[in-house]
Amino acid sequence: MFFQDTTPDTSSYMILGYAVFFIATTIYLISFFVRSRNLRQDMSMLESMKPESKVMESKATAGKMTAGKPAKAKTSKPKASASKTKKKK
Amino acid sequence: MQTKPIALKVLDIASVLLLAVATYLALFYAPTEAVMGQVQRVFYFHVPAAWVGLLGFIAAAVAGIVYLVTHDQKWDIIEMAAVEISLVFFFIAIVLGSIWARPIWNTWWTWDPRLTTAAITELIYIAYFMLRAGIEDPDRRARFGAVYTLVGAVSAPITFMVIRLFRTIHPVVIAGGDPNAQGTFAMTGGMQVAFFFGLFTFTVIFIDLFWNRIRLGNLAAKVEQLKLNITN
Numbered sequence: 001m002f003f004q005d006t007t008p009d010t011s012s013y014m015i016l017g018y019a020v021f022f023i024a025t026t027i028y029l030i031s032f033f034v035r036s037r038n039l040r041q042d043m044s045m046l047e048s049m050k051p052e053s054k055v056m057e058s059k060a061t062a063g064k065m066t067a068g069k070p071a072k073a074k075t076s077k078p079k080a081s082a083s084k085t086k087k088k089k
Numbered sequence: 090m091q092t093k094p095i096a097l098k099v100l101d102i103a104s105v106l107l108l109a110v111a112t113y114l115a116l117f118y119a120p121t122e123a124v125m126g127q128v129q130r131v132f133y134f135h136v137p138a139a140w141v142g143l144l145g146f147i148a149a150a151v152a153g154i155v156y157l158v159t160h161d162q163k164w165d166i167i168e169m170a171a172v173e174i175s176l177v178f179f180f181i182a183i184v185l186g187s188i189w190a191r192p193i194w195n196t197w198w199t200w201d202p203r204l205t206t207a208a209i210t211e212l213i214y215i216a217y218f219m220l221r222a223g224i225e226d227p228d229r230r231a232r233f234g235a236v237y238t239l240v241g242a243v244s245a246p247i248t249f250m251v252i253r254l255f256r257t258i259h260p261v262v263i264a265g266g267d268p269n270a271q272g273t274f275a276m277t278g279g280m281q282v283a284f285f286f287g288l289f290t291f292t293v294i295f296i297d298l299f300w301n302r303i304r305l306g307n308l309a310a311k312v313e314q315l316k317l318n319i320t321n
Binding site: 007008009010011013014016017018020021024025028032035036039040042043046047049050 | 180185319
């Protein structure tokens with residue numbers, strides 16, 4: 001090291017160093033985007049489940065309220081279908 | 090996730106451009122060091138990566154203190170973002186240092202005070218994520234994490250100062266002059282440009298990644314809250 005006449009060829013180590021840097025950075029960025037995409041998918045799925053759960057909750061509460069009078073709940077559906085057939089005509 | 094702010098988009102683009110320029114300066118603009126040869130160019134990314142790593146660990150400790158005072162979950166997200174990014178950069182710094190050491194010290198690794206403290210720091214912050222993974226209660230997890238980063242941050246100034254306080258073979262390029270150090274060199278004009286531009290670039294990249302990671306953390310918190318709302 002102290003008595004060398006020429007500059008040593010250490011270019012392979014330099015290439016290795018920069019390759020490691022760019023590969024590690026790319027892997028981190030990919031993991032970042034994958035996590036971000038997964039979370040966005042989870043978010044949209046959970047948001048789509050949110051109204052469903054609300055509907056289920058409202059159905060359950062409606063079921064509780066009309067438990068003693070099942071006839072009323074049944075009669076409401078044919079009315080709607082009757083109005084639809086009228087519209088078709 | 091909300092749409093990205095324009096400032097963050099600008100920062101993303103600026104980071105990529107700055108990294109391209111920093112790479113050019115390091116590989117082509119800076120002159121070749123006469124004694125070490127081309128491998129010395131690793132130094133232009135090694136030091137900035139270590140700088141960003143230590144900066145993030147200190148930032149995490151500050152966020153930890155603020156969390157302990159305010160008990161606001163957003164500071165926990167900020168703390169975790171800082172630790173994660175710093176962990177990646179500090180790992181890169183250690184690996185680049187090892188690659189540089191192979192032709193200069195004739196070994197990939199030696200238990201020099203700087204290398205030892207750097208390895209301990211990295212392990213401390215890997216353990217931080219293991220600790221967090223082991224606690225389910227979010228408040229408890231955040232509290233433990235905050236105290237841990239506070240204690241762990243002590244390793245950052247120790248790692249920085251160790252080559253100035255103890256006998257070591259690690260070179261001190263800035264304000265150094267230890268005769269025992271192997272691989273020390275004097276920076277010329279072109280080298281200084283590449284070095285300081287690298288420091289600036291890595292700081293901008295850190296800010297950009299930090300911002301993006303905080304947004305990701307906020308999104309994760311929202312998803313967790315939604316899951317809790319649906320299951321309850």
